[in-house]
Amino acid sequence: MTRMKLVLLCVPAAVAVGCATFPDQVTTQKLAEKMVAEAYPGMPESLTRRTVQDQSQKICSKIGDAKLTEAEAAEVVKLARASIKYPQSGKLVGDWKVGAKLAYNGSGSRIRGGKLEKAKENGALCSNCHALDPKEVNVGNLAPALTDFGAQRGNSEAMVKYAYEKIYNSWAYFPCSNMPRLGHDGHLTPEQITHVVAYLIDPASPVNRK
Ligand code: HEC
Structure with a gap:
């Protein structure tokens, strides 16, 4: 298998794995809000x-x-x-x-x-x-x-x-x-x-x- 073909096969696989492990919408939103809330300590x-x-x-x-x-x-x-x-x-x-x-x-x-x-x-x-x-x-x-x-x-x-x-x-x-x-x-x-x-x-x- 050429290197190009391997890359093409791997990208969808990586995306699929990424999606499967990415938190759901509510968790993501909560996490983002927490990051923003903690971004300005002492303000x-x-x-x-x-x-x-x-x-x-x-x-x-x-x-x-x-x-x-x-x-x-x-x-x-x-x-x-x-x-x-x-x-x-x-x-x-x-x-x-x-x-x-x-x-x-x-x-x-x-x-x-x-x-x-x-x-x-x-x-x-x-x-x-x-x-x-x-x-x-x-x-x-x-x-x-x-x-x-x-x-x-x-x-x-x-x-x-x-x-x-x-x-x-x-x-x-x-x-x-x-x-x-x-x-x-x-x-x-x-x-x-x-x-x-x-x-x-x-x-x-x-x-x-x-
Ligand atoms: C970030 C962009 C932005 C800034 C900064 C801004 N405006 Fe506006 N303004 C808008 C937009 C877009 C509209 C059109 C939508 C609306 O009426 O809200 C508008 C509408 C208006 C209107 C109504 C227009 C009409 O024909 O009656 C007035 C009056 C106005 N602005 C005055 C001001 C003044 C004075 C300032 C500064 C203190 C200001 N604006 C700052 C974006 C802005």
């Missing part, structure tokens, strides 16, 4: 709790193999709505200049050498997925462009509230969207979100100027 709970799926993420994980039912989508929206917190000031529109910096800033906590390095303040990095200022070319295209957002939609109370809530927890308007739940996850504070809202809505913001 604060505020960070490690994000390695455990919340109820909405559990529902959203169905995507790929199955469609959400209407009831599941409604539950994700309900949980998202209940999560939204507003700034103490009650003012949902902050300073667009602060928002402009946040929208392109990707800083955040990171783990290096097993230690957590905390950034002074997290960035929002909207530009990773959205076009905003038309003069900025280094932007992502994973999400709809937000250029002209305020110019097109105005700054009514309802529009301001929508922008704030969308950024706080995007699933309140689009269950299981790829947009991160920035306020809900504690990545952005309510105050930071008001500045990003201003960046989208303020007529003086570069987002709304030609």
Whole structure:
């Protein structure tokens, strides 16, 4: 038998043996979860709790193999709505200049050498997925462009509230969207979100100027 033929015979045999001894789906999932849970020893709970799926993420994980039912989508929206917190000031529109910096800033906590390095303040990095200022070319295209957002939609109370809530927890308007739940996850504070809202809505913001 040539060496090639031997290899061809052995590969299916190895796969068959591999399958026979591989743990079942539930065991595999438990093992994977254990590995993730133990991957960050000594990290604060505020960070490690994000390695455990919340109820909405559990529902959203169905995507790929199955469609959400209407009831599941409604539950994700309900949980998202209940999560939204507003700034103490009650003012949902902050300073667009602060928002402009946040929208392109990707800083955040990171783990290096097993230690957590905390950034002074997290960035929002909207530009990773959205076009905003038309003069900025280094932007992502994973999400709809937000250029002209305020110019097109105005700054009514309802529009301001929508922008704030969308950024706080995007699933309140689009269950299981790829947009991160920035306020809900504690990545952005309510105050930071008001500045990003201003960046989208303020007529003086570069987002709304030609
Ligand atoms: C990881 C990619 C990603 C990031 C980062 C991201 N978004 Fe999104 N965003 C999306 C996607 C995808 C959609 C479309 C689906 C949806 O509506 O959730 C979206 C939708 C939106 C919408 C609704 C669009 C509309 O026409 O009404 C707004 C507003 C928005 N994002 C604002 C922001 C802002 C502001 C930031 C930064 C604070 C941001 N997004 C960060 C992916 C992202």
